[in-house]
Amino acid sequence: MTGGDRRRRGSFADYFKAAAKRVSGALAALLLLRKRRSSSRPAVSGAPGNGGGQVSAVSSSTDTARSSSKRRSSSSRASSSVATISPSGLAAPTGFTMEEIVKATGNFAASNVIGEGAFGTVYKGKLRDGSLVAIKRAKQNVLNQRASSEFKNEVLTMSKIEHLNLVRLYGYLEHGDEKIIVEEYISGGTMREHLDGENGLEMTERLDIAIDIAHAVAYLHTYSDPPIIHRDIKASNILITEKLRAKVTDFGFARLASEDPGATHISTQIRGSTGYLDPEYLRTYQLTEKSDVYSFGVLLVEMMTGRHPIESKRPLRERVTIKWAMQKLKGGDAVLVMDWRMRRSPASIMALENILKLARQCLASTKETRPSMRKCAEVLWEVRKEYRERASSPLPSAVRYSANYPVRDVENHRRTSFGIAEGESYKFASA
Structure with missing residues (x-):
C-alpha cells in the first residue's frame, strides 16, 4: 500500500471516527437528560x-x-x-x-x-x-x-x-x-425529479450525491445504536439541496436491527418499493443491512442511466434496467447506458464503468457477497478522486474520439432524443 493510499484510507476512517464520536457524545447527553426528566415526563x-x-x-x-x-x-x-x-x-x-x-x-x-x-x-x-x-x-x-x-x-x-x-x-x-x-425543509426536490429533468446532473454531481447517500446509510448501519435498516432506499427518497448534495428521508419502513450480537437477520413482513427490493429478502423474509445495499445498487444504476428501475414501455430486453445495464457492462458497452444528459469524456466513461462494477457487487444474489455500505462509500471516494484527476488533465482531441468510444451509437441516441435530423452535425461536449 502506498503512502497516498494510507493517507486516503486514514482520512476516510477519521471521518467515520469523528462522526461516531459526535454521535456517542450526543447520545450520552440525551441519556443523562432523560434520567433527570424521568420523574416528570x-x-x-x-x-x-x-x-x-x-x-x-x-x-x-x-x-x-x-x-x-x-x-x-x-x-x-x-x-x-x-x-x-x-x-x-x-x-x-x-x-x-x-x-x-x-x-x-x-x-x-x-x-x-x-x-x-x-x-x-x-x-x-x-x-x-x-x-x-x-x-x-x-x-x-x-x-x-x-x-x-x-x-x-x-x-x-x-x-x-x-x-x-x-x-x-x-x-x-x-x-x-x-x-x-x-x-x-430541503428545497432542491428529489433525486428522481433531477433525473427526469431536461438539464439533469453531470457526473461530478452524481458522484457527490452517491457518496452522500453511502455515508448516510453507512451511518445507519454502523454508527446507530442499535443499527437501523432503512428498507426503502430509492431515488424519490433522496432529497437534493440547493448545493446539489443529498439527504436521505422517509423512515416509515425503517427497522432497528437485532440487538442480539449472534443474530444474522430479522424475520419480518416485506416492505419496500418495486424494483428496489432485495430478491433474497423477498424469498426468505429475512431482513439484513445487505438489503439496503441491494437497493443502493439499483439506485446507482438508476443514477447512471437516468432510467426508472422498471421501464414497462421499453423493449423486453430493456424493461428491467439493472439487467439491461449489467448486460451492457459485461459486453464492454457500458457507455451505451449512460444517461444522455451527461457529457461523455474519458473521465466520465471511466467513472461510469467503475460505478456500474460497484453496482454489480451490490446486486449480488446472496447477501454474503455484497459489500458493506461503508465499503461502497470507500470505493466511490476512489472513483471520484480518479475522475477529478482525469477530468482536470488536458487530453489531445484524438484521445477524445478514440476506438473506445462507440460514437455512432451514442450520437444516434442523442440525435433521436433531441430531434436532430440525420446528416446534421453533433459533437460531444468535452469534460
Missing part, C-alpha cells in the same frame, strides 16, 4: 417490540435541552402529543398546535404541496419564527393500524439519528385524527 412508548403503545414525545439529541422546558400545557392542547425543536437555531418554539400547523401551511394549501406518498402529503410550511419546514400530513383514509405504525416508526427512528446527510426531525403532532411530522 412519561417515557416514549411504541418502539418496535414494545407492543405499539402511544408515542408521547420525541426530541433530537442536539436540541432536547432547549425544547424540554418550552412545552405548553393549556387545555386546548391536551389532546395533542407534541415535540418541537428549533430548525433555525433561534429560540425554540413553545409547541406545535394544530392551529400553528394550519397557519404554517396556509390551511394545507395546494400551492404549498411539495410531495405525495403512500402515507400522505408533504407541504412546505413557514413557522412563526420564519423557519421553513416540511410538514407531512397523513391521509385521512389511510389512518389504519399500518399507517399508525409507520407514523410511530418514522418518529421514533428519526429521533435516534443525526447526520449531515439524513433529514432532521423537528417535531410531530397527534391531534384527533391528524398525524403530522415536521421535518427539515
Whole structure:
C-alpha cells in the first residue's frame, strides 16, 4: 500500500471516527437528560417490540435541552402529543398546535404541496419564527393500524439519528385524527425529479450525491445504536439541496436491527418499493443491512442511466434496467447506458464503468457477497478522486474520439432524443 493510499484510507476512517464520536457524545447527553426528566415526563412508548403503545414525545439529541422546558400545557392542547425543536437555531418554539400547523401551511394549501406518498402529503410550511419546514400530513383514509405504525416508526427512528446527510426531525403532532411530522425543509426536490429533468446532473454531481447517500446509510448501519435498516432506499427518497448534495428521508419502513450480537437477520413482513427490493429478502423474509445495499445498487444504476428501475414501455430486453445495464457492462458497452444528459469524456466513461462494477457487487444474489455500505462509500471516494484527476488533465482531441468510444451509437441516441435530423452535425461536449 502506498503512502497516498494510507493517507486516503486514514482520512476516510477519521471521518467515520469523528462522526461516531459526535454521535456517542450526543447520545450520552440525551441519556443523562432523560434520567433527570424521568420523574416528570412519561417515557416514549411504541418502539418496535414494545407492543405499539402511544408515542408521547420525541426530541433530537442536539436540541432536547432547549425544547424540554418550552412545552405548553393549556387545555386546548391536551389532546395533542407534541415535540418541537428549533430548525433555525433561534429560540425554540413553545409547541406545535394544530392551529400553528394550519397557519404554517396556509390551511394545507395546494400551492404549498411539495410531495405525495403512500402515507400522505408533504407541504412546505413557514413557522412563526420564519423557519421553513416540511410538514407531512397523513391521509385521512389511510389512518389504519399500518399507517399508525409507520407514523410511530418514522418518529421514533428519526429521533435516534443525526447526520449531515439524513433529514432532521423537528417535531410531530397527534391531534384527533391528524398525524403530522415536521421535518427539515430541503428545497432542491428529489433525486428522481433531477433525473427526469431536461438539464439533469453531470457526473461530478452524481458522484457527490452517491457518496452522500453511502455515508448516510453507512451511518445507519454502523454508527446507530442499535443499527437501523432503512428498507426503502430509492431515488424519490433522496432529497437534493440547493448545493446539489443529498439527504436521505422517509423512515416509515425503517427497522432497528437485532440487538442480539449472534443474530444474522430479522424475520419480518416485506416492505419496500418495486424494483428496489432485495430478491433474497423477498424469498426468505429475512431482513439484513445487505438489503439496503441491494437497493443502493439499483439506485446507482438508476443514477447512471437516468432510467426508472422498471421501464414497462421499453423493449423486453430493456424493461428491467439493472439487467439491461449489467448486460451492457459485461459486453464492454457500458457507455451505451449512460444517461444522455451527461457529457461523455474519458473521465466520465471511466467513472461510469467503475460505478456500474460497484453496482454489480451490490446486486449480488446472496447477501454474503455484497459489500458493506461503508465499503461502497470507500470505493466511490476512489472513483471520484480518479475522475477529478482525469477530468482536470488536458487530453489531445484524438484521445477524445478514440476506438473506445462507440460514437455512432451514442450520437444516434442523442440525435433521436433531441430531434436532430440525420446528416446534421453533433459533437460531444468535452469534460
